[in-house]
Each structure stands twice: as structure tokens, then as C-alpha cells.
Amino acid sequence: MTVPKFKYINIEAYRPGKSVIKKNTNYIKLSANESSLGISPKVLKIFKNKNLITNRYPDSKSKVLRMAISKHNNCDFNKIICGSGSDEIIQMICQLYLNKNDEVILPEYSFLMYRIYSKIVGAKVRFSKENNFKISISNILKKVTNKTKIVFIANPNNPTGTYLSKSELITLRRKLNKKILLVIDDAYYEYNLNKDYISGLDLFKSSKNVFVLRTFSKIYGLASLRIGWGYGDKKIINELYKIKPPFNINYFAELCATKAISDKQFIKKSVSHNIFWGNKIKSNLENYKIISNEVTCNFLLLNFKNCKISSKLFMKRLIDNRIIIRSMEEYKIKNCLRLSIGNSKENKYLLTVVKKIFKNV
Numbered sequence: 001m002t003v004p005k006f007k008y009i010n011i012e013a014y015r016p017g018k019s020v021i022k023k024n025t026n027y028i029k030l031s032a033n034e035s036s037l038g039i040s041p042k043v044l045k046i047f048k049n050k051n052l053i054t055n056r057y058p059d060s061k062s063k064v065l066r067m068a069i070s071k072h073n074n075c076d077f078n079k080i081i082c083g084s085g086s087d088e089i090i091q092m093i094c095q096l097y098l099n100k101n102d103e104v105i106l107p108e109y110s111f112l113m114y115r116i117y118s119k120i121v122g123a124k125v126r127f128s129k130e131n132n133f134k135i136s137i138s139n140i141l142k143k144v145t146n147k148t149k150i151v152f153i154a155n156p157n158n159p160t161g162t163y164l165s166k167s168e169l170i171t172l173r174r175k176l177n178k179k180i181l182l183v184i185d186d187a188y189y190e191y192n193l194n195k196d197y198i199s200g201l202d203l204f205k206s207s208k209n210v211f212v213l214r215t216f217s218k219i220y221g222l223a224s225l226r227i228g229w230g231y232g233d234k235k236i237i238n239e240l241y242k243i244k245p246p247f248n249i250n251y252f253a254e255l256c257a258t259k260a261i262s263d264k265q266f267i268k269k270s271v272s273h274n275i276f277w278g279n280k281i282k283s284n285l286e287n288y289k290i291i292s293n294e295v296t297c298n299f300l301l302l303n304f305k306n307c308k309i310s311s312k313l314f315m316k317r318l319i320d321n322r323i324i325i326r327s328m329e330e331y332k333i334k335n336c337l338r339l340s341i342g343n344s345k346e347n348k349y350l351l352t353v354v355k356k357i358f359k360n361v
């Protein structure tokens with residue numbers, strides 16, 4: 001039978017980290033870098049409000065939320081656009097900038113959606129090598145051609161947990177051709193307290209060729225509501241508004257994100273929790289020669305190259321004990337796993353299970 005022909009897209013669809021293995025088992029999910037402390041109590045109060053409006057369309061420009069973002073980040077209201085997750089902003093940026101055969105540069109180990117959305121619009125992805133899991137500026141520069149349109153980096157980077165310092169970011173922007181858009185994804189910036197670190201937003205607020213991504217899915221604990229934002233030059237933002245689906249942010253998500261951003265106390269608590277448990281888990285795992293990045297975000301990339309057992313066996317043993325962490329197979333990082341920092345109960349349980357695993361090998 002003749003049927004309408006669709007385009008063939010030569011990419012693998014994004015596969016999220018596992019959240020269940022067998023039904024009806026109470027798994028501990030430490031695979032998706034979600035908020036370990038849930039959500040702010042101030043946001044929880046909104047859930048109890050019985051007067052939520054659902055028959056009206058939401059504000060297509062999310063003005064209330066953008067006002068709050070502008071106030072709390074000391075940045076320009078007119079340079080903010082909200083997306084259904086920062087994910088949607090990545091998609092819109094690719095639609096806006098990339099034609100068939102244009103090139104995009106990505107660090108070899110980077111968030112998978114950059115390559116997926118770039119390829120969907122027909123662009124070619126060039127991967128820059130990393131040094132010991134850290135983004136290499138010189139290697140990015142080596143990959144530049146006259147077809148390069150965008151360089152995407154997450155800082156700190158997912159899944160490696162490493163970061164570029166302020167001076168490195170400045171060097172990258174200075175040495176990169178001015179016509180190339182540098183996209184800096186700040187998804188995990190709140191967790192990185194290192195003195196030489198600065199978020200993309202704080203460094204490049206006034207830049208015309210840097211675009212910044214932020215999300216409410218990580219420290220704010222709103223992953224399921226799908227809400228993030230982008231920040232860039234007004235001309236870019238105006239064009240993105242032409243592409244943006246009109247009602248991409250639902251009313252409830254906007255309400256929750258607006259409240260979440262005002263709760264500094266919750267963010268402070270989440271950061272301290274993360275630093276405490278991140279370092280505790282890191283040093284505990286080092287006893288078994290499982291090495292990891294310094295704590296810069298809410299996950300650790302665990303490297304098993306010196307360990308008695310392989311990452312595969314370790315993951316299997318964790319699953320046997322109801323703990324799910326992220327395989328690095330899709331990212332093509334050998335003998336490594338990514339572990340999100342959980343709440344105190346989950347972390348304590350994890351350390352007990354690890355002890356048990358190594359007792360029996």
C-alpha cells in the first residue's frame with residue numbers, strides 16, 4: 001500500500017535512565033540527577049490550593065515567572081524565554097540557527113539532547129576530545145570550520161561533573177569566532193561552589209553571542225512540570241518567540257516555578273546537603289578504588305578502572321538491592337557509571353549496600 005512518506009532521521013532516540021526494573025518493587029532512583037530533597041515547602045502549599053484555574057490558557061509569555069527570574073537573577077526581563085524544560089529551548093535554538101550541513105561542536109561526553117536536536121535539523125555534529133573527562137578548549141577550537149554555527153557546553157558538564165573556570169570560559173569565548181554562538185548550559189550551576197567557577201549567566205549577561213540555559217528540573221525539584229528558560233540577546237529572543245509553541249508553559253508549572261525561585265532557604269539547604277553527601281559518598285567509594293570527579297553538581301561519575309569489579313557488575317549488584325544508577329553505555333564512557341546524590345536515607349542505604357557488595361567479592 002502506498003502511504004505518505006516521512007523523513008528518515010538517522011539518530012537514536014533519547015533513552016532516559018531507568019526508573020523501574022521490575023514492577024511493584026520499591027526502587028531507589030539515583031539515575032536522573034533529580035532533586036534529592038524534593039521541592040520547597042512553599043511550592044508544596046500550591047498543591048493544596050483548590051482554586052487552580054484550568055479552563056483558561058496560560059500566559060504565552062510567562063510574564064509573572066520571567067519577572068521573578070529577572071528579579072532573582074538580576075537580569076533583563078526582555079532577554080528571557082521560557083521553555084518546556086531547557087530541553088525545548090535547546091530544540092528551538094537548533095531550529096533557529098541550523099540549516100542542513102551546518103556544523104555544531106560538542107564535547108565528546110555531553111548531554112545527549114544537543115546532538116539529537118542538532119541532527120534532527122540536518123546539522124553535522126563534530127565531537128571535541130576531552131582531557132581526563134574535562135572539556136578541552138583547544139580541541140573545540142581545532143574542530144571549528146567555516147560551517148560551525150554553534151558550540152554547546154554544559155558547565156558543570158553532564159555526565160562528567162567537570163567544569164571550565166571563569167578564565168577558561170573567557171578564553172573560549174575570546175578565541176572562538178564571533179559569528180559562532182556559544183551556548184552555556186547552567187543546569188547544575190547552583191551546586192558548584194568552587195571559587196574559580198562562575199555561571200554562564202553571571203559571566204555573559206550582556207553578550208550578544210552567548211546564549212545561556214537554565215532549568216527548574218534540578219535543584220528546584222520541578223522536573224515533572226517541564227520548565228526551564230533561556231537567556232540571550234534580545235534579537236535572538238525575539239526570533240525564538242516566533243518558533244515557540246504558544247502555550248508551552250502550563251499555568252501550574254509557572255506558578256510553582258515562580259514560588260520555587262523565591263525560596264532561597266530551600267536552595268541553600270539543598271546545596272549543603274549535596275556537598276556533604278557528595279563528599280561523603282566520594283570518599284567512601286575511594287576506599288574501594290572507585291574514583292570520581294570533585295563535587296560540582298548533584299551527581300558523581302564513578303570510574304571503575306582501578307576497582308576490583310567492573311562497573312557492569314557493580315550496577316547489577318545495586319539493582320539486586322533495589323538501587324538504580326545510570327549506565328554510561330549511551331554516552332560511550334567505558335567502565336563508568338553516573339550516580340545521583342540522593343536524600344540522607346537513600347545515601348545511607350547506598351553506602352550499606354556498597355559495603356555488602358565488596359564484602360562478597
Ligand SMILES: Cc1ncc(COP(=O)(O)O)c(C=O)c1O
Binds near residue numbers: 086088154185
Ligand atoms: C546539562 C543538562 N541540560 C539540560 C537538561 C534538561 O533539563 P530539562 O529538564 O530542563 O529539560 C539536563 C537534564 O538532565 C542536563 O543534564
